[in-house]
């Protein structure tokens with residue numbers, strides 16, 4: 263893929279952009295073979311490829327420059343601001359929105375936050391797009407509420423020019439640098455969740471809930487898990503780290519399964535419950551809890567036949583591995599965006615063998631990828 267910003271030496275986020283795409287896929291496969299070396303794998307499935315451009319549904323833009331000439335892009339480096347509005351990873355419909363967002367910043371007088379001087383208000387803009395109807399969720403990360411009224415007053419202008427804006431919010435992040443988002447989210451529209459459909463399953467995304475960033479590949483990932491689970495002929499499963507419920511809802515919509523979904527974010531759990539209701543699923547329980555604590559509380563009672571886990575990059579960790587090994591469900595499905603921690607966890611899941619494994623190229627032009635692995639109790 264060609265990227266003018268990379269060619270000009272302005273953005274190096276895609277480390278593998280100069281590598282032919284087929285080579286990228288081969289390298290990811292080899293990396294996974296290396297990570298799982300010594301563990302017998304019954305079946306290796308071919309890597310699911312991605313579109314090479316316009317595949318991302320989410321933009322995280324750092325705001326720099328001035329209120330008259332805002333820049334949406336990378337953090338300032340040596341005083342230089344790099345604008346990513348023409349990044350080819352975003353679909354044209356998202357790229358069309360960026361110039362209007364710049365005009366909005368000018369109209370609303372949202373001074374970009376200057377990290378060095380610790381002055382200004384607007385830190386980030388986060389834009390998420392649904393493929394359902396090109397609907398958009400827009401979040402402004404502000405240092406404080408000082409400019410909130412100005413932002414509210416200027417919003418009707420933006421909503422008129424971008425009628426596909428469904429959800430708008432302001433996140434207040436008073437801490438200098440540190441994490442991207444703060445604790446306080448102020449909704450600026452009545453609609454609080456963006457609706458997306460994967461394989462005809464309705465999913466809802468709220469400002470602070472995790473959502474997959476490559477919808478085409480994520481749709482294939484969920485469909486594959488759905489197929490694998492249907493073949494297992496099981497009656498009950500847990501979906502741990504379930505987010506807005508993508509995996510569990512897919513599995514329960516085609517197989518008659520009693521599903522328990524566990525996720526730390528209460529907002530994401532609200533979304534998952536809404537989807538279950540929209541599909542008309544009944545034997546489904548979603549709860550906002552820590553996955554390890556949940557597994558611990560259920561220890562030796564109500565053991566499901568399948569536990570599906572899809573943790574953050576840190577993996578499920580030694581403690582949950584220990585509980586799962588002791589609980590010994592018939593099957594474990596591990597979906598991971600960090601194969602290194604997945605391989606480490608699998609080595610700690612004693613008494614299981616790998617039935618099949620499949621990489622999904624969720625993050626083209628980088629060394630990252632997603633993996634789906636089915637384990638069976640020996």
Ligand SMILES: C[S@@+](CC[C@H](N)C(=O)[O-])C[C@H]1O[C@@H](n2cnc3c(N)ncnc32)[C@H](O)[C@@H]1O
Nearest residue numbers: 472503504505508525526527552553572573574
């Ligand atoms: C990689 S995301 C996967 C989400 C979901 N399975 C999906 O397909 O979109 C990991 C999820 O784990 C959640 N999480 C993080 N720590 C957790 C914990 N200790 N217990 C339960 N969920 C947690 C995050 O909020 C996030 O939604």
Ligand code: SF4
Nearest residue numbers: 265267273275276349
């Ligand atoms: S993130 Fe976008 S702008 Fe940066 S290298 Fe990748 S494709 Fe180019």
